[in-house]
């Protein structure tokens with residue numbers, strides 16, 4: 168299903184209601200006393216900041232009910248923006264209280280209450296660290312897997328300290344039903360975390376896969392083919408992805424998302440990657456028979472069921488993988504809808520699936536436009552990068568009834584999306600899959 172404006176609207180409204188719900192509950196209940204506008208405003212920001220932090224776990228909890236409707240892409244971008252928002256509110260909470268009444272400074276005074284002062288200081292430090300490490304992880308040379316672990320642990324600490332703080336202050340939550348609601352709300356956080364880190368790996372352990380082939384492509388790409396062991400395997404729609412762990416245990420820090428590159432019903436599952444870090448660089452050394460665990464499928468980067476809906480695809484580098492899965496599925500279904508693929512790479516050697524794409528041009532109603540930025544001598548095709556002119560060139564007259572897919576470098580995706588919108592392509596017709604999410 169596509170991330171249509173109505174789905175986005177529905178989930179946004181729900182998010183706003185959930186974010187404000189503890190605050191509304193507090194307002195609805197009796198108050199011990201009123202303490203002036205700035206104090207109450209500072210407290211309100213604290214409540215909203217805490218609930219936003221809690222919902223961050225739910226947003227990244229890979230819930231099948233939400234992700235397919237909103238799109239993992241939108242969710243992660245939202246998670247990113249909401250994280251910054253939650254940090255601003257969480258930090259504004261004490262600052263505004265200190266401004267409203269200097270007596271609140273005692274909350275950070277170890278001589279008044281050492282555990283409280285230590286916990287609240289820790290919460291402030293963790294809040295800042297969560298955001299700073301996310302924004303500048305590469306500058307701090309923090310390995311992705313360790314960042315991911317620290318991100319979860321630091322965020323959980325903030326939420327748990329926040330809960331204890333609310334319950335201890337108990338100025339607004341002294342009715343049992345208010346306390347129960349706040350605890351239940353934080354429970355969502357812990358539940359999401361347990362699901363992703365404990366329950367799902369446990370389920371994956373019972374449904375292993377094994378590597379049946381490792382193919383090195385001409386350039387730097389590698390394809391790993393796997394088969395389910397003792398079960399039927401994942402049923403996925405072309406264009407979707409799964410979280411993958413390679414090795415004897417699904418409880419690993421090295422769990423990464425990869426789009427299926429095989430067609431929906433070809434009898435095996437394959438993934439194709441280009442090396443950009445330690446995990447993807449290790450693919451060529453993976454041996455046949457190695458255990459693989461998959462969690463999924465996820466993603467809304469899917470083709471319209473109607474065979475009459477034309478499609479235009481934009482890919483750079485490994486971004487071709489989910490598109491390849493879609494094209495292979497179209498070929499298997501003998502689906503002759505009109506398709507155009509713009510595939511940008513540095514050189515010919517780096518074009519993944521080049522010969523298969525050439526065959527597909529004959530088997531399908533498909534036009535492939537390769538564009539190379541550093542072509543080898545003798546290349547007669549297009550050179551350069553995907554430009555706004557090229558985007559306009561491939562937008563069909565009936566763009567309102569055409570699906571546009573893009574899985575490419577961030578800069579290219581931003582440019583293509585803006586150009587499509589400028590040319591009256593409806594937003595719900597634009598499907599994007601971002602590989603580089605942080």
Ligand SMILES: Cc1cc2nc3c(=O)[nH]c(=O)nc-3n(C[C@H](O)[C@H](O)[C@H](O)COP(=O)(O)OP(=O)(O)OC[C@H]3O[C@@H](n4cnc5c(N)ncnc54)[C@H](O)[C@@H]3O)c2cc1C
Pocket residue numbers: 239310311312408422423424425426427438439440441442443444445446447448485488489600601602603604605
């Ligand atoms: C939905 C989705 C589908 C993807 N499909 C493919 C694919 O089919 N083929 C392909 O080559 N790549 C794909 N990627 C990107 C792939 O997940 C990362 O390149 C891979 O995780 C890098 O791991 P690494 O250890 O080799 O590199 P690292 O050094 O760990 O990371 C290099 C960069 O990759 C990104 N990255 C690392 N781990 C993750 C992660 N768990 N989630 C998201 N981004 C991460 C980060 O931006 C990081 O800076 C996909 C990403 C997403 C989000």
